[in-house]
Amino acid sequence: MDGLLVFGKTGQVARELARIAPGACFAGRDAVDLTDPAGCAALIRAQSPRAVINAAAYTAVDRAETDAEAARAVNAAAPGAMAAACAELGVPFVHISTDYVFDGAGDQPRTEDAPTGPLGVYGQTKLDGEAAIAAVGGQYAILRTSWVFSAHGSNFVKTMLRLGAERDRLSIVADQIGGPTAAADIAAALLSMTATMASDGTKGGIYHFAGEPDVSWAAFAREIFAQSGLATQVVDIPSRDYPTPATRPLNSRLDCRAITRDFGIARPDWRVALQDVIKELRA
Numbered sequence: 001m002d003g004l005l006v007f008g009k010t011g012q013v014a015r016e017l018a019r020i021a022p023g024a025c026f027a028g029r030d031a032v033d034l035t036d037p038a039g040c041a042a043l044i045r046a047q048s049p050r051a052v053i054n055a056a057a058y059t060a061v062d063r064a065e066t067d068a069e070a071a072r073a074v075n076a077a078a079p080g081a082m083a084a085a086c087a088e089l090g091v092p093f094v095h096i097s098t099d100y101v102f103d104g105a106g107d108q109p110r111t112e113d114a115p116t117g118p119l120g121v122y123g124q125t126k127l128d129g130e131a132a133i134a135a136v137g138g139q140y141a142i143l144r145t146s147w148v149f150s151a152h153g154s155n156f157v158k159t160m161l162r163l164g165a166e167r168d169r170l171s172i173v174a175d176q177i178g179g180p181t182a183a184a185d186i187a188a189a190l191l192s193m194t195a196t197m198a199s200d201g202t203k204g205g206i207y208h209f210a211g212e213p214d215v216s217w218a219a220f221a222r223e224i225f226a227q228s229g230l231a232t233q234v235v236d237i238p239s240r241d242y243p244t245p246a247t248r249p250l251n252s253r254l255d256c257r258a259i260t261r262d263f264g265i266a267r268p269d270w271r272v273a274l275q276d277v278i279k280e281l282r283a
Helices: 012-020 037-047 068-089 121-136 156-166 183-199 217-228 257-263 270-282
Strands: 004-007 025-027 051-054 093-098 140-145 169-173 205-208 233-237
Touching: 004 037, 012 025, 012 183, 037 068, 051 068, 051 183, 068 093, 068 121, 093 121, 093 183, 121 140, 140 183, 156 169, 156 217, 156 270, 169 217, 183 257, 183 270, 205 257, 217 233, 217 270
Parallel strands: 004 025, 004 051, 051 093, 093 140, 140 205, 169 233
Antiparallel strands: none
């Protein structure tokens, strides 16, 4: 859409947005410092866009445990300032959040109004960002998603393809369950939501969007190897056997019915998107 400003340029979702919205203005690190909320707001006022998508975030989950100040600036303060600037201009603001705002208890998909309970700094700063956006009072949409993958950047698919080519056996966590989500599908959802919101001021809120079916990381890895023709054996292990600085939620299942109801966006089959990503990486 014309007049779209996107924060982010090199991240997985931003790169996919650039493919389907080449006319948008993409603000990367060369244009704005995401640790400077006032600078982010100033850019929006200077650009005076028709809509803003924030596809930038501090996503280093483990590093955030010891770099909380930077994570909080990028994930909470900056989005709040962006939302405030959008509210001043009367334009929609669309922002990406995460399944990490939940504690991962139970085995049922979480709805948008389910109780939150982040397990680490990353999840807490993303939840704080949601609260800051909502507090402004403008038109906004927050898209919580999970397990993002693409042919770009660092992600589980690329890691598995690299390790699978080097080893004949890998131990993968099998007690964390979620919906792998292609960055291309997220980008398409964001663009569709933004266009709808620009023409209908009543649309917005918090939404969940993740690929289906829900699987474990181990099952995800098996599908990656099957589609790529690698004979790597996957051994299921519990999370306790693969400790990380930040605790991961065991249950990352997201109930995605609201986005279908309000925007007509259905859950995509991540296995189809995986085929496209593997083809792109091979090319």
